[in-house]
Amino acid sequence: MTLTFIDTAIILFYMVGVLALGTILGKYVRSAKDYFLAGRLLPWWAIGMSVVATDIGAYDFVGASGGAYRYGLVQANFDWIGCIPGMILAAFIFVPCYWRAGVYTIPEYLGRRYNDCVRAVEAILWGVFMICNLGIFLWTTAVMLKPLMGWSEWTSIILTAAVVGIYTVSGGLSAVVITDVVQFIIMYVGGAALVVLGLWKVGGWSGLVEKVHSLGPQYADHFKLFLPVDTKTPYPWTGIMLGLTVVLATAYWIGNQAIIQRNLGAKSEWDAKAGMLWGAAMKLFIPVFIVFPGLIALALYPGLKNPDEALPMLVRELLPPGLMGLVFAAFFAALMSSVDSYLNSAATLWTKDVYQRFIRKNAPDKHYLVLGRILTIVFVLLAVGFAPVTKKFPGIYVAMQTLLSFFQGPTLAILLLGMLWRRTTQWGGLSGLISGVAISAILFAVRKQIFICENPFLYIAWWSFVGSLVVSVAVSLFTKPHSLERLHGLVYGLVAKDKGIQEVLRQRAEG
Amino acid sequence: MEDDRQREKDSPPQKEMRVLDMIGCFVLFFGLLLLIPAATAMEVSERVTNLLSAIVLLVIGGAMFWRGVAGRRRAWVRPVVMFAVLMSISVVIALCVSVFTPKPRPKAPVEKATEKAAVSEKTAEPLDSGVADNRPEKEKDYPVLVAALRGVGFAMRRVVERIPLNWVKMLAALGFLLIAAVVWLVRRETVFEGTTDRKWWRDIRLWTVVVMATQIIVYLLLGT
Numbered sequence: 001m002t003l004t005f006i007d008t009a010i011i012l013f014y015m016v017g018v019l020a021l022g023t024i025l026g027k028y029v030r031s032a033k034d035y036f037l038a039g040r041l042l043p044w045w046a047i048g049m050s051v052v053a054t055d056i057g058a059y060d061f062v063g064a065s066g067g068a069y070r071y072g073l074v075q076a077n078f079d080w081i082g083c084i085p086g087m088i089l090a091a092f093i094f095v096p097c098y099w100r101a102g103v104y105t106i107p108e109y110l111g112r113r114y115n116d117c118v119r120a121v122e123a124i125l126w127g128v129f130m131i132c133n134l135g136i137f138l139w140t141t142a143v144m145l146k147p148l149m150g151w152s153e154w155t156s157i158i159l160t161a162a163v164v165g166i167y168t169v170s171g172g173l174s175a176v177v178i179t180d181v182v183q184f185i186i187m188y189v190g191g192a193a194l195v196v197l198g199l200w201k202v203g204g205w206s207g208l209v210e211k212v213h214s215l216g217p218q219y220a221d222h223f224k225l226f227l228p229v230d231t232k233t234p235y236p237w238t239g240i241m242l243g244l245t246v247v248l249a250t251a252y253w254i255g256n257q258a259i260i261q262r263n264l265g266a267k268s269e270w271d272a273k274a275g276m277l278w279g280a281a282m283k284l285f286i287p288v289f290i291v292f293p294g295l296i297a298l299a300l301y302p303g304l305k306n307p308d309e310a311l312p313m314l315v316r317e318l319l320p321p322g323l324m325g326l327v328f329a330a331f332f333a334a335l336m337s338s339v340d341s342y343l344n345s346a347a348t349l350w351t352k353d354v355y356q357r358f359i360r361k362n363a364p365d366k367h368y369l370v371l372g373r374i375l376t377i378v379f380v381l382l383a384v385g386f387a388p389v390t391k392k393f394p395g396i397y398v399a400m401q402t403l404l405s406f407f408q409g410p411t412l413a414i415l416l417l418g419m420l421w422r423r424t425t426q427w428g429g430l431s432g433l434i435s436g437v438a439i440s441a442i443l444f445a446v447r448k449q450i451f452i453c454e455n456p457f458l459y460i461a462w463w464s465f466v467g468s469l470v471v472s473v474a475v476s477l478f479t480k481p482h483s484l485e486r487l488h489g490l491v492y493g494l495v496a497k498d499k500g501i502q503e504v505l506r507q508r509a510e511g
Numbered sequence: 512m513e514d515d516r517q518r519e520k521d522s523p524p525q526k527e528m529r530v531l532d533m534i535g536c537f538v539l540f541f542g543l544l545l546l547i548p549a550a551t552a553m554e555v556s557e558r559v560t561n562l563l564s565a566i567v568l569l570v571i572g573g574a575m576f577w578r579g580v581a582g583r584r585r586a587w588v589r590p591v592v593m594f595a596v597l598m599s600i601s602v603v604i605a606l607c608v609s610v611f612t613p614k615p616r617p618k619a620p621v622e623k624a625t626e627k628a629a630v631s632e633k634t635a636e637p638l639d640s641g642v643a644d645n646r647p648e649k650e651k652d653y654p655v656l657v658a659a660l661r662g663v664g665f666a667m668r669r670v671v672e673r674i675p676l677n678w679v680k681m682l683a684a685l686g687f688l689l690i691a692a693v694v695w696l697v698r699r700e701t702v703f704e705g706t707t708d709r710k711w712w713r714d715i716r717l718w719t720v721v722v723m724a725t726q727i728i729v730y731l732l733l734g735t
Contacts, residue, residue, distance in 0.1 A: 006548045009605035013544060016597050017537050024533070028526065043527055073733060081683060084726055088690055088719055092697055096704070181534050185571055186541065193564045200556075225733050226679050229672050237679050238671050269705030270713075277718045284725055320557035322548025326541075326564060450664055 007325030014329040015163055018182060018336065022167025022175035032368040035172035036104055036348045038265040042177055047262045047275025050180035052282045053187065054258055057338035059140045060290045061331055066308035068294025071233045072222030076287035082244040084280050086253035091276035093492060094254040095263045097419060099272045101489050104264065106257050107353045113418040113490045114429035116357065121433060123353035125407050126257055130346040131379055135386030137339050143308065157387050160335060165380040168340045169373050176340045177262050183333030190330025191289025193323050198296035198314060211299035234453050243458025247465045251412035258345040347375040409465030410436025417472050422491045428476030436468030532579025536590035538572030540598050680734030684727045691723035
């Protein structure tokens with residue numbers, strides 16, 4: 001399989017265009033605030049598109065379609081029930097609170113609400129997770145491109161890392177968000193073209209259902225969003241409802257620095273909230289582009305040894321010249337939009353929560369700006385080094401979720417309690433966080449003996465959340481509560497009552 | 512005077528428009544590029560799909576570009592020139608690559624037949640849903656902990672197993688409905704905090720209702 005001239009031209013134009021667009025925005029970066037929070041000038045429409053583009057990485061294109069090929073439509077829960085309620089909760093409660101508190105990062109909020117120890121643990125956990133995640137993102141490019149373009153893994157990894165690295169170092173969050181908007185549009189048009197052609201080929205929706213069901217009784221549940229408790233797949237309905245909807249999705253949308261950072265850079269509180277809801281509306285279409293191709297591939301090419309090859313197979317066999325280039329550009333768009341966001345957020349975390357807080361407190365603003373740029377380069381190199389490690393995990397998507405489930409539950413527990421219950425104390429938060437991660441680790445160690453399903457990451461997330469919640473509440477009740485002055489601007493009810501913050505907001509609204 | 516002009520140029524709305532015209536122009540040129548395969552494709556289906564994708568990109572990009580340059584004299588020149596140059600460079604490089612890359616040798620009939628057989632062998636594997644039962648036969652590690660956790664787990668499982676999947680579907684729909692209703696408890700002033708533009712369509716509670724209604728329909732149709 002070789003690309004035609006027009007496919008190559010489209011991919012090249014995409015690469016140089018994104019590089020130029022991102023680099024041009026570097027001229028607006030004059031301070032650390034410009035670099036890390038886009039000068040707090042982002043409009044709602046750009047935030048919404050950027051949030052979705054960041055969330056949908058290349059692993060979704062490969063892993064989610066592979067998951068749909070293997071397990072069916074249940075995979076779509078990750079983008080529907082496993083996203084939308086969490087995004088709405090974030091839009092109405094958490095985003096306004098973070099925005100009003102004027103923080104750069106979630107660990108910074110946790111540090112103010114609890115103590116520096118919680119801040120350090122969270123910053124280091126997220127910092128390490130993001131670098132691992134970057135490696136996964138880069139590896140998926142190699143997996144996808146190798147059979148299609150004949151590139152070696154290292155060629156793909158280094159090319160993507162170089163393009164993304166250059167514009168992220170130059171333009172910071174503004175470049176990340178604005179290139180995300182272009183990437184979002186390309187991703188949607190490319191994804192839609194693939195699905196329309198695929199459905200055309202299998203005879204529409206009814207043809208698709210008929211063909212998949214005719215493959216055998218084991219595919220009877222392939223078009224159901226809820227599966228019974230005793231299913232052998234990793235997605236029983238209890239796991240979907242409790243582990244995914246309540247814990248993983250909520251934790252991701254209210255506590256993931258890469259997602260929340262663009263909301264923190266919004267030009268007003270309304271833009272921050274509306275951006276998240278606009279993203280939720282756009283998210284409704286995502287399963288159509290990333291889950292349906294897996295089902296279409298199952299109908300057209302059943303029996304693939306590796307389900308992660310479903311999408312590459314479809315692209316190779318189905319798409320004409322021109323659209324092939326567009327879908328490749330869409331794939332690069334998905335990859336780059338996630339990599340740039342994680343890079344920028346990781347640099348923000350290490351600069352603001354580790355370096356500025358614990359190493360050098362009162363350096364000039366330019367110092368932090370330069371450090372942010374240096375760290376971005378370092379993380380690109382680390383991600384390139386980590387990428388081949390991903391090969392050891394059997395399924396790309398599940399590997400990612402397993403990593404997430406380790407500390408998503410505890411983080412959610414302390415964020416919820418910190419924001420909504422003023423009685424939570426610093427020691428309650430710290431013990432909840434540590435015990436939650438410990439519960440995750442223990443459950444992961446004995447998972448094969450106590451769970452029925454193949455990979456119980458949803459259950460691990462749920463029980464670590466419950467454990468962390470119980471420990472936080474218990475320890476808080478036995479320790480000295482914080483004064484109201486210390487909690488002003490940090491707890492939901494007290495944010496609205498804080499006259500100082502309200503005055504600043506009024507002034508901002510009046511321009 | 513010069514300072515005022517510079518301040519006006521650096522104001523947030525102006526910056527937003529300048530960024531919008533660049534994004535629009537980029538997408539617009541993408542659409543133009545897709546018109547080439549739409550015009551040269553041999554098969555009708557290929558032409559139609561390429562053309563449709565190009566039209567979508569031209570419309571989206573055109574609208575953003577128009578909005579971005581509206582009211583700003585000669586604002587269109589810079590992005591158009593920049594992306595035209597970038598597109599030309601891309602096309603020239605792609606042409607060079609396609610001309611100078613050695614073409615794959617045409618396959619002999621015997622080779623083709625072998626390849627075909629390999630593909631059919633690849634896809635003729637016995638079908639399974641890719642799921643393995645990985646429960647170990649013996650509990651080797653942490654016997655006490657495992658026994659305790661399994662006991663609690665089985666007791667809970669007996670309860671949730673009795674809940675029919677249709678109820679789960681209804682529960683999900685009810686949850687969505689509840690979210691759509693609860694957001695109306697947020698006061699209008701709080702919803703519009705930070706903005707002076709209070710048009711009815713900017714009420715994010717309405718956006719929530721639309722999103723939740725879509726979710727209810729999807730889950731009722733495809734839930735079980």
